[in-house]
Amino acid sequence: MGEHAVLIAGAGPTGLMLAGELALGGIDVAIVERRPDQTLVGARAGGLSARTLEVLDQRGIVDRFLGEGQVAQVTGFAVTRLDISDFPTRHNYGLALRQKHIERILAGWVDELKVPVYRGRDITGFTQDDTGVTVTLGDGGSLRARYLVGCDGGRSVIRKIAGIAFPGWEATVSNILAEAEMREEPPLGIHRTAFGMHAFGREDYEIRDGKIIFATEGPVGIMVTERTPGAMTEPTLEDLRAALVAACGTDYGIHNLTWISRFTDMSRQAETYRQGRVLLAGDAAHIHSPVGGQGLNTGVQDAVNLGWKLAQVVKGISPDSLLDTYHAERHPVAARVLRTTMAQVALQRTDDRTEALRDIVTEWLGMDELRKQVAAEMSGLGIRYDLGEGHPLLGRRMPDLDLATSEGPARVYTLLHKAQPVLLDLGGTDGVDITPWSDRVQHVRASHDGPWELPAIGVVTTPCAVLIRPDGHVAWVGNGTQDGLQAALTTWCGAPG
Numbered sequence: 462m463g464e465h466a467v468l469i470a471g472a473g474p475t476g477l478m479l480a481g482e483l484a485l486g487g488i489d490v491a492i493v494e495r496r497p498d499q500t501l502v503g504a505r506a507g508g509l510s511a512r513t514l515e516v517l518d519q520r521g522i523v524d525r526f527l528g529e530g531q532v533a534q535v536t537g538f539a540v541t542r543l544d545i546s547d548f549p550t551r552h553n554y555g556l557a558l559r560q561k562h563i564e565r566i567l568a569g570w571v572d573e574l575k576v577p578v579y580r581g582r583d584i585t586g587f588t589q590d591d592t593g594v595t596v597t598l599g600d601g602g603s604l605r606a607r608y609l610v611g612c613d614g615g616r617s618v619i620r621k622i623a624g625i626a627f628p629g630w631e632a633t634v635s636n637i638l639a640e641a642e643m644r645e646e647p648p649l650g651i652h653r654t655a656f657g658m659h660a661f662g663r664e665d666y667e668i669r670d671g672k673i674i675f676a677t678e679g680p681v682g683i684m685v686t687e688r689t690p691g692a693m694t695e696p697t698l699e700d701l702r703a704a705l706v707a708a709c710g711t712d713y714g715i716h717n718l719t720w721i722s723r724f725t726d727m728s729r730q731a732e733t734y735r736q737g738r739v740l741l742a743g744d745a746a747h748i749h750s751p752v753g754g755q756g757l758n759t760g761v762q763d764a765v766n767l768g769w770k771l772a773q774v775v776k777g778i779s780p781d782s783l784l785d786t787y788h789a790e791r792h793p794v795a796a797r798v799l800r801t802t803m804a805q806v807a808l809q810r811t812d813d814r815t816e817a818l819r820d821i822v823t824e825w826l827g828m829d830e831l832r833k834q835v836a837a838e839m840s841g842l843g844i845r846y847d848l849g850e851g852h853p854l855l856g857r858r859m860p861d862l863d864l865a866t867s868e869g870p871a872r873v874y875t876l877l878h879k880a881q882p883v884l885l886d887l888g889g890t891d892g893v894d895i896t897p898w899s900d901r902v903q904h905v906r907a908s909h910d911g912p913w914e915l916p917a918i919g920v921v922t923t924p925c926a927v928l929i930r931p932d933g934h935v936a937w938v939g940n941g942t943q944d945g946l947q948a949a950l951t952t953w954c955g956a957p958g
């Protein structure tokens with residue numbers, strides 16, 4: 462029986478990101494993945510949000526994604542685009558890049574970090590005891606680990622076997638997604654009819670002046686609303702034909718189906734993200750409509766919240782209870798995502814009253830203050846973990862400031878490449894001493910010339926020092942004294958050594 466410190470079920474975006482985070486933390490981690498290779502059939506996520514780009518920047522790999530995708534103002538709410546080019550971040554945009562490429566790039570990074578991936582294997586069961594989890598594989602084999610993380614998607618076997626409830630809302634709309642050839646050219650782009658939304662596109666496209674310009678040749682990507690939600694079987698070409706005729710009056714001579722799938726607005730969230738030595742992340746923990754493009758982004762950010770905590774617990778630096786902060790911090794974030802996606806689904810309805818409501822919401826989102834608030838939420842830049850009252854930075858993402866250090870210029874995010882906490886000492890906090898934590902916390906003395914500004918909040922008081930967690934969130938803000946620093950270091954970085 463193979464043994465690892467941590468086993469991850471699923472090499473989707475969440476599992477891959479988590480594996481990378483744990484490997485950076487020096488943990489013996491392995492992934493078990495059902496698919497024989499990273500190939501992803503069908504269309505899923507279409508891009509990365511500003512905050513996900515920031516977390517990839519924190520690990521020094523964002524250029525791999527930027528080099529392949531198209532930067533654009535793609536943050537949105539329902540049908541309204543929200544321009545974030547005035548937000549104080551290096552990544553004041555989204556990145557259009559298909560999920561298959563996102564996964565391939567992440568898998569390449571995980572491979573460089575030498576994480577073993579057991580491909581073509583299915584986790585079919587597990588039992589947990591006081592010291593670990595024994596995982597059963599579909600081929601009869603088994604693996605043992607101290608912790609198991611279910612990153613195995615919306616139908617998570619790990620969640621089901623753990624008996625974790627997945628309450629939420631049934632589907633109200635159902636859409637068929639497919640790629641096929643069409644004898645007649647359909648009108649490319651997104652269309653709204655009294656019947657619902659439908660869209661036609663092609664694999665290759667360019668974004669010019671904020672508009673998507675699709676290639677003129679090749680198979681057509683199709684999204685069409687079905688007449689009734691709730692079908693439990695896989696859709697067929699006949700289902701697609703019927704939905705096209707109902708929505709468009711023609712099936713455009715559809716033939717040669719490459720792939721077909723269905724998505725709905727079913728919204729559910731795991732009641733708990735942790736049960737003993739078993740944790741859930743990504744779609745295994747939350748599912749919702751793809752409108753707003755937050756699913757993959759939320760999963761990747763779950764992984765970045767959990768990875769360093771699990772690494773510290775496995776290494777014995779922090780108590781097991783640190784893992785409870787993962788649920789405490791990330792469950793409310795996905796609950797908000799469910800709320801915003803449900804609101805957006807409602808706003809996409811095509812009856813006259815919803816049209817009127819959408820017009821009003823669009824007008825409201827044209828107001829600067831509201832645009833900033835909603836865009837901060839949709840881009841992930843506004844996420845705040847509840848770490849108590851205090852300076853506005855507390856619990857929020859640390860801005861990627863340019864710093865001057867004794868070793869030359871540096872960026873805050875460069876300091877986070879190793880996924881270790883950083884005490885950024887900007888002077889004025891008399892003789893900060895973190896010797897008892899010096900084996901795990903980087904103490905960086907630096908200065909920054911310029912204001913500290915947060916998205917949708919604006920300029921905040923310049924602190925004297927900040928404790929930055931490996932996920933880039935601020936755990937303590939110094940205002941000239943060291944009050945609370947030892948407690949914050951103990952909570953987030955373990956007991957003094």
Ligand SMILES: Cc1cc2nc3c(=O)[nH]c(=O)nc-3n(C[C@H](O)[C@H](O)[C@H](O)COP(=O)(O)OP(=O)(O)OC[C@H]3O[C@@H](n4cnc5c(N)ncnc54)[C@H](O)[C@@H]3O)c2cc1C
Pocket residue numbers: 470471472473474475476493494495496504505506507508560582583584585612613614615617618638724742743744745751753754755756757758759760
């Ligand atoms: C049409 C559509 C459009 C979308 N658009 C966006 C978007 O624009 N932006 C966005 O952020 N999100 C979007 N999403 C959501 C996004 O695709 C998902 O949120 C994302 O894939 C979740 O990643 P994950 O790693 O948590 O789960 P998954 O991607 O589902 O990965 C789970 C992995 O686990 C493996 N697995 C499952 N069971 C087992 C098992 N028992 N043993 C071993 N391996 C197993 C699977 O093979 C898979 O590789 C969209 C989704 C759809 C359907």
